[in-house]
Structure formats: structure tokens, C-alpha cells
Amino acid sequence: MNDSGGNAERKRPRRPSQERTSQRDPERTRAAILEAATREFAENGMGGARVDAIAERAGTNKRMLYHYFGDKEQLYLKVLEEAYVGIRTAERALHIGDHSPEEGIGELALFTWRYFLQHPEFLSLLGTENLHRARWLRQSIRLKELHSHLIGELSEVLEQGKKQGVFIETADPLQVYLTIASLGYFYLSNQYTLSTIFGRDLIEPAHLNAWERHIVHVTLASIKR
Amino acid sequence: MNDSGGNAERKRPRRPSQERTSQRDPERTRAAILEAATREFAENGMGGARVDAIAERAGTNKRMLYHYFGDKEQLYLKVLEEAYVGIRTAERALHIGDHSPEEGIGELALFTWRYFLQHPEFLSLLGTENLHRARWLRQSIRLKELHSHLIGELSEVLEQGKKQGVFIETADPLQVYLTIASLGYFYLSNQYTLSTIFGRDLIEPAHLNAWERHIVHVTLASIKR
DNA sequence: CAAGCCGGTAACTAAACAGTTACTTGATGG
DNA sequence: CCATCAAGTAACTGTTTAGTTACCGGCTTG
Incomplete structure (x- = not known):
């Protein structure tokens, strides 16, 4: 408790200022x-x-x-903003238009699932923000255009697929993205209650892999002609 | 503040005890x-x-x-239990086996979506419980067998569909239910952040109806041969 | 009819909480 | 070498919170 006596570490020796080990x-x-x-x-x-x-x-x-x-609220908003920037930045590196339309959608589904899997804190923050009806997100200005890129790129891929005759004409970019996100989000964010009530451990690797394949299967089955 | 003076309502006239208007x-x-x-x-x-x-x-x-x-925690658990009893009870009245397999699955998807839509508090409670990793639900004894009926009935419908050659052999009851629940849950519970970032009001009736049709379409597309 | 129990009220308590204030330490530049 | 300012500490404050206690009043029953 009392270390006000001559503790050698209290007054540290001077360091050259370019070093970043300083407190x-x-x-x-x-x-x-x-x-x-x-x-x-x-x-x-x-x-x-x-x-x-x-x-x-x-x-x-x-x-x-x-x-x-x-204050606490501004810190929370900053955390939320950074979380969105994280996923949208990673998404941009995908370039789903570089593949065939089918492969492109599959890639997006796989990416989204794996990102959700590796960033549980992102899912949790979304849940919290929605509990409060996007009270803080609504105040964020810089986030509005962050998401348009995703829909734009997805829209192009779908159009190409329609031209090639592999996708149905009614396929809608937002609906496709919501489908992918739904299947990943619900499985992971609700894994605790689901595992409890159905008596099956959803986080087990075999089940995770099965669900990953399932997401790709469902997404493509819903838009293929 | 001070109504200790002769307030006529303080001492109420006697009522016959069979009446239930008593305080x-x-x-x-x-x-x-x-x-x-x-x-x-x-x-x-x-x-x-x-x-x-x-x-x-x-x-x-x-x-x-x-x-x-x-205390607060026991009250919360009671609320959660009652919420589960609510949806599972309503589900039992469905009797999805009374229709053709395709219609049965469609009925279950429609029911689930509409129940979620009419009971936002159920979705919210699920979100809260999962934030805490099912900490309280795990303590609930009486809930374990409440959910087996759903999977059992769904399993029968799928088997019948496979026999008739309308469903693929790999269709799994839990996966089918999770698919239906995912599409409904995510759309509704995350509507606030989604509407904000994509600039489209998801709760608008036209969009709700479109998503309802989408859920049935996706669910059937994922299991039809 | 009185004793006691049960449904109900309101004021209280100890702890936890977000946010603040008064202060210390160390780097920088004239 | 000292004036200044930014980085950092720790103790404090007023309020909110879950949970409790002391008390009230009317109904039932022996």
C-alpha cells in the first residue's frame, strides 16, 4: 500500500523522447x-x-x-462508428465483381459469415444499438455514405447475373444482403439461447461449418433461376 | 402532498367481496x-x-x-419463461402436419414471421438474454422440453416431403427452423440500424409484405428438390 | 369480536454510479 | 532554468439504484 518511500521505479531515468515506451x-x-x-x-x-x-x-x-x-454516450458512439468502419473497410477489399456472379455472391456470403464469427463484439454492439432504436447511430453524420458502396457493388453483380440468365429477375440487392446477414447474425448472436433450448451446441466446429455451407446454399438457391 | 385530511376516497365504502373491483x-x-x-x-x-x-x-x-x-433477476427469468411459453403455445395450435409438406413449411414460416412482428418484446428479450449468454435461461428447468414438440412436428413434415420427393434428402429440421427464425428475427430486431444505414424504412407495410413473401420463398427454395 | 394474516404504502439505507475537481508529473520552448 | 501546458492521478460529490423496514387497514376465522 505505502510505496511513497524511496521506490527506485517511481522516478524513472530520462529517456530520449523519440522512444514510445514512456508512460x-x-x-x-x-x-x-x-x-x-x-x-x-x-x-x-x-x-x-x-x-x-x-x-x-x-x-x-x-x-x-x-x-x-x-462522456459515456460519445464514447459509445465512437465505438459503434469504429465497428462499422471495420466491417465496411474489410468488405471493400473483397471485390466481388472480379468473379462470376454466382461466385461473387458466394464470396460475399462467406466473408460476412466469417467476419461475424471473428467479431462477436460487432454483433453485440448492433444488438445494443437496436435495443435503443438506433438512438446514437442516428446522430452519426459520417456514417451515411459508408454503406452505399456495398449495395452498389452487390447491385452490379446481380445485374450481371441477370444478363447471363443465372439469376432471377426479381433479385434485389438489399434483400440479398439482408438474407446473408440474417442467417449469420441470428445463428451467432442467439447461439446461447438456441443451444440451451434445443440442446445442441451450435458453436461446435462441425455445426459451424455446416451452417457456413448452409448460408451459401440458401443465398444462392433463393436467387438462382 | 398532504392528503391526510378528510379525503372522502381514503376510506372507501364496503363492497361485497365477490366483486373484483377491490384494490x-x-x-x-x-x-x-x-x-x-x-x-x-x-x-x-x-x-x-x-x-x-x-x-x-x-x-x-x-x-x-x-x-x-x-428479486429483479427472478422476475426477469419469469418474464422470459412466459415469453417462450407464449410462442410455443401458439405454435402448437398450428398443426403444420395437416397440410401438404410444402404448405406446412410455408405455414410455419408465415406464423413465425407474424408472431415476431406482433411481439417485438419477445425479440428484445431474446436479444437481452443472449447478451448475457443465456445466464438466466440456463437456470430454468421447466423450459427444456417445451421446445422439443416443434422440432418433432417439423421433422415429420420434412420426412413426408422427402418420401414424396418434393424435398431434398439433406433437409434438417433444426436448420430449417433456424433459417425461418433468422430471416424474421434479423429483419425486425435490427430494423433501426438497418433503416438508418441503408436509408430505407424497413417497417413500411409494402416492405414488410415483400419480406414476408421473401421468407417463404427462401425457406422453400432452400429445401425443394 | 378480536387476533392475526395478507395485500398494500411510503420512507429509508447502503452501495454503485457518472461525472468533477484539485492536484501532480513531466516534456518543451524561450 | 523557469514558465507553461498537456498527460495523468486520486479523492470527492450528488444522484440513482436495488433492496429493506416500519407501518397501515381490511378481510377471514375461531
Whole structure:
């Protein structure tokens, strides 16, 4: 408890300032708070998340959190925005138009499923935000156009498939994306209640692989002529 | 504030006891608390729900809530259990085996979608429970066998369809149900973020009807030979 | 008819919480 | 070398919260 006595580590030897091992590092502190907040909000929701817990997880204190992010709500919005930027950025690297229409849709389905699988915190944040009827997301300005790229590219692939006669004429880009997202989101985000009530462990690798194949199968079956 | 003076309503005239307009009505108070709790938990989640708010919504006070349900967590579990009993009971009245296999699956898809649409609080409670990894549902004993009936009946319909050669041999009852539930759940529970980021109001009747048809189409397309 | 129980009220308590304030430490530049 | 400012700490504050206690009043039953 009492280490106010001559502790050698208290006053650290001077370091050349270009080194970043210093305790004073605004960038790192900011990033640590953001990452800690992502986990805390994902695990406990907006109502359950604790500001003290975030500060402790980040290895800092509340003062810094309020200094960098204003208040709990602004921090939460930042976390949500970054989560969306994450998936949309990864999506852009796909270039689904480079393959045949069928392969392109399959690629998008696989990518979405695997991204959801590897980023449970993203699903959780979506759930929290929807519980509150997109109260905070609605306030975000910079996010509006982030998503149009996805629909645009998907639309092109569908059009090409229709021209080639492999897709039905009624296939709609938003409906196709919602179908893919539905099948991945529900399976993963509701795995706990589903595993409990149906007595089957959905997160088991064999079941995960089966569902991955199922998503691709269902998506293509719904738009193929 | 001060109504300790001679308020005529304070001491009410005696009523015959068979009448149920009395202020003393354990059944009604219990039911009112349960309904108020359902709304409060659905709107705010476990972490955001307030015990005071539930008591106020029920037109009673906290003392009664703790008297009838023990504590906040037990009340929440009761709410969740009742929600599951609600959908499974309604499902049993369907008798999907009475139609042709194709019609039976279509009926189940329609029923599920419409039930989700009419019971947003059920979807919300599922979301909350999954955020907490089914922490409370796991403790519920009476719920284990409630769901087996659904899978059993669905399994029979699929088998019949396979015999008749209209369904593919790989069709699995749990996968079919998860497909139906996924498409309904995601669309409705995530409508707020989706409407925001894609700029299309998903709750509009025309879009709802289109998605209803889409669910039936996708479900059947995924299992038809 | 009185004793006691059950449905009900309201004020209280201890802990937890978001947000603030007063202060310390260290780097930088004149 | 000292003035200044940014990074960081820790203790504090007012409010909210789940849960409790002390009490009220009317119905039932011996």
C-alpha cells in the first residue's frame, strides 16, 4: 500500500523522447480506452457498461476517458462508428465483381459469415444499438455514405447475373444482403439461447461449418433461376 | 402532498367481496407486475431496466414486486419463461402436419414471421438474454422440453416431403427452423440500424409484405428438390 | 369480536454510479 | 532554468439504484 518511500521505479531515468515506451502517450491511451470500451459495451450493453470498468480495463482512469471522449454516450458512439468502419473497410477489399456472379455472391456470403464469427463484439454492439432504436447511430453524420458502396457493388453483380440468365429477375440487392446477414447474425448472436433450448451446441466446429455451407446454399438457391 | 385530511376516497365504502373491483387483488397485482416488467425489460434490457419503473408501470410499488417475485433477476427469468411459453403455445395450435409438406413449411414460416412482428418484446428479450449468454435461461428447468414438440412436428413434415420427393434428402429440421427464425428475427430486431444505414424504412407495410413473401420463398427454395 | 394474516404504502439505507475537481508529473520552448 | 501546458492521478460529490423496514387497514376465522 505505502510505496511513497524511496521506490527506485517511481522516478524513472530520462529517456530520449523519440522512444514510445514512456508512460505519457496520448495515442496509446486513447486507443486503449477505445478498445476497452468496445469490450465493455459489447459485454454489458449501454445500460450495463461501467465507466469505471472501462478505465480500469484500459489501464488508466476516468479523468482521461472524459478528457478524450467527452462522456459515456460519445464514447459509445465512437465505438459503434469504429465497428462499422471495420466491417465496411474489410468488405471493400473483397471485390466481388472480379468473379462470376454466382461466385461473387458466394464470396460475399462467406466473408460476412466469417467476419461475424471473428467479431462477436460487432454483433453485440448492433444488438445494443437496436435495443435503443438506433438512438446514437442516428446522430452519426459520417456514417451515411459508408454503406452505399456495398449495395452498389452487390447491385452490379446481380445485374450481371441477370444478363447471363443465372439469376432471377426479381433479385434485389438489399434483400440479398439482408438474407446473408440474417442467417449469420441470428445463428451467432442467439447461439446461447438456441443451444440451451434445443440442446445442441451450435458453436461446435462441425455445426459451424455446416451452417457456413448452409448460408451459401440458401443465398444462392433463393436467387438462382 | 398532504392528503391526510378528510379525503372522502381514503376510506372507501364496503363492497361485497365477490366483486373484483377491490384494490386488493393479488392475481391482478401479480399479472400487472409481470406485464409491466415485460415491457420494461424489453425496452431497456436487464442492465437498463429499473425496478422502480416496473412498480410504477404496474400501478403498485416495489414491496409487492419483491413479495411476489423475490428479486429483479427472478422476475426477469419469469418474464422470459412466459415469453417462450407464449410462442410455443401458439405454435402448437398450428398443426403444420395437416397440410401438404410444402404448405406446412410455408405455414410455419408465415406464423413465425407474424408472431415476431406482433411481439417485438419477445425479440428484445431474446436479444437481452443472449447478451448475457443465456445466464438466466440456463437456470430454468421447466423450459427444456417445451421446445422439443416443434422440432418433432417439423421433422415429420420434412420426412413426408422427402418420401414424396418434393424435398431434398439433406433437409434438417433444426436448420430449417433456424433459417425461418433468422430471416424474421434479423429483419425486425435490427430494423433501426438497418433503416438508418441503408436509408430505407424497413417497417413500411409494402416492405414488410415483400419480406414476408421473401421468407417463404427462401425457406422453400432452400429445401425443394 | 378480536387476533392475526395478507395485500398494500411510503420512507429509508447502503452501495454503485457518472461525472468533477484539485492536484501532480513531466516534456518543451524561450 | 523557469514558465507553461498537456498527460495523468486520486479523492470527492450528488444522484440513482436495488433492496429493506416500519407501518397501515381490511378481510377471514375461531
